[in-house]
Amino acid sequence: MARTVRVELGERSYRIHIGSGILADLGHIVRETLPRATRALVVTDEGAGPHYLDRALAALRAAGIEAGSATVPAGEPAKTLSEAARLYEACLDTGLDRDGCVVALGGGAVGDLAGFVAATFLRGVDFVQVPTTLLAQVDASIGGKVAVNLPRGKNLVGAFHQPRAVVADVTTLATLPAREYVAGLAEVVKHALLRDRGLFALLEDETSAVLARDPALLEDLVERNCRIKGAVVSADEREGGLRAILNLGHTVGHGVEAVLGRVEKGEPGATPREGLLHGECVSIGLIAAAWLSRRAGVLAQDDLPGRLEDLLRRLTLPVRLPPGTDLAAVREAMRYDKKARAGRLRWVLPVRVGQVQVTEHVRDEDVEAVLADLSRPLSG
Numbered sequence: 001m002a003r004t005v006r007v008e009l010g011e012r013s014y015r016i017h018i019g020s021g022i023l024a025d026l027g028h029i030v031r032e033t034l035p036r037a038t039r040a041l042v043v044t045d046e047g048a049g050p051h052y053l054d055r056a057l058a059a060l061r062a063a064g065i066e067a068g069s070a071t072v073p074a075g076e077p078a079k080t081l082s083e084a085a086r087l088y089e090a091c092l093d094t095g096l097d098r099d100g101c102v103v104a105l106g107g108g109a110v111g112d113l114a115g116f117v118a119a120t121f122l123r124g125v126d127f128v129q130v131p132t133t134l135l136a137q138v139d140a141s142i143g144g145k146v147a148v149n150l151p152r153g154k155n156l157v158g159a160f161h162q163p164r165a166v167v168a169d170v171t172t173l174a175t176l177p178a179r180e181y182v183a184g185l186a187e188v189v190k191h192a193l194l195r196d197r198g199l200f201a202l203l204e205d206e207t208s209a210v211l212a213r214d215p216a217l218l219e220d221l222v223e224r225n226c227r228i229k230g231a232v233v234s235a236d237e238r239e240g241g242l243r244a245i246l247n248l249g250h251t252v253g254h255g256v257e258a259v260l261g262r263v264e265k266g267e268p269g270a271t272p273r274e275g276l277l278h279g280e281c282v283s284i285g286l287i288a289a290a291w292l293s294r295r296a297g298v299l300a301q302d303d304l305p306g307r308l309e310d311l312l313r314r315l316t317l318p319v320r321l322p323p324g325t326d327l328a329a330v331r332e333a334m335r336y337d338k339k340a341r342a343g344r345l346r347w348v349l350p351v352r353v354g355q356v357q358v359t360e361h362v363r364d365e366d367v368e369a370v371l372a373d374l375s376r377p378l379s380g
């Protein structure tokens, strides 16, 4: 039986369906949520598509929906304006009108790109998220932030466009490469630090079960995270205030990702470089936030940085910058943080496990010092 979490947003409210094997119910869910949608474009990528596209199309067609599909390159390199342009053509080829819908089948990259296309095609059509990575099931598929990257940074062109439904089938996580699964855990740790001491303790106590992707535990984990994120989004849909807390770890994280991630830097069509994943950058950014919190006098729980680092390391997430990281480039990229106001960065800093504070009062020299410390190799 699927569990549901409702994201309350007035007329834009929607349900997140979480369960095992519920990809087969996709057609019914779309039919029930969007009774006028007779056509859908399923957007997937080269990683998720081979595993799940046929099943998604069959489920939609069985429910009487005419479904076409488009496949984009795997992961972050797809989040470009040129891929968005290709998808607008696919929307036209599929015959989508304003009653049609876009279905995002894949990780956060597919969700962000397909959601951006849905937000802008015909000035906005409905979209449904079918997340197939842990990161997308616990975070990216919820809340309506949709975007593509620019060479200078992450998510610099986008919109707020809520999905009409989210269908998170945890059995799809079985085919996810280990490194991608672990990257998703960084956003789980973020949610725990923000609002859930019990979740932080569970991650500490049951690290092996979490890494083993125990299916029953996965449903609980996804539901718990959806409740945390859903509540924040319900309270502040467009990041006027509270929602900024969901950016914990992302000021340094996005700066690092712009420099060392898979953000498209070259000409369209150039071979994407290898690099750090979003969740890996967030992991490093969480450590940065904890250390900055101590320097800024915000930290009220002395053992938090140590416990956080220990947990991230046990989850096999990175906690230091790779040797030789260009710190000046990271600082430059951080300037494009969307939380900045009047040229000043705003920081989300942990106070204790389960509580954070948003502040502008962080000294430049402390940021420099933390980045320098992060680029020193781990001892032991």
Ligand SMILES: NC(=O)c1ccc[n+]([C@@H]2O[C@H](COP(=O)([O-])OP(=O)(O)OC[C@H]3O[C@@H](n4cnc5c(N)ncnc54)[C@H](O)[C@@H]3O)[C@@H](O)[C@H]2O)c1
Residues within 6 Å of the ligand: 045, 046, 047, 048, 051, 074, 075, 076, 079, 106, 107, 108, 109, 110, 112, 132, 133, 134, 135, 136, 139, 140, 141, 142, 143, 144, 145, 146, 154, 172, 173, 174, 175, 176, 177, 180, 183, 184, 278, 279
């Ligand atoms: N909109 C938001 O609120 C939000 C929140 C967090 C992150 N994000 C964005 O999400 C992106 C990261 O998402 P992600 O971590 O899901 O990575 P991703 O979308 O890049 O997917 C990771 C890789 O896994 C493959 N894959 C996906 N599902 C699979 C499956 N079930 N089996 C096998 N392979 C599969 C993909 O093809 C890709 O190669 C970043 O662009 C980040 O900025 C957005």
Ligand SMILES: O=C(O)C(=O)C[C@@H](O)[C@H](O)[C@H](O)COP(=O)(O)O
Residues within 6 Å of the ligand: 139, 142, 143, 145, 154, 155, 187, 239, 243, 246, 247, 250, 338
């Ligand atoms: O939903 C949010 O709000 C978040 O900040 C969640 C983040 O995990 C996510 O990476 C988001 O895309 C970052 O948004 P941005 O506004 O910093 O680009």
Ligand SMILES: [Zn+2]
Residues within 6 Å of the ligand: 187, 250, 278, 282
């Ligand atoms: Zn994130």
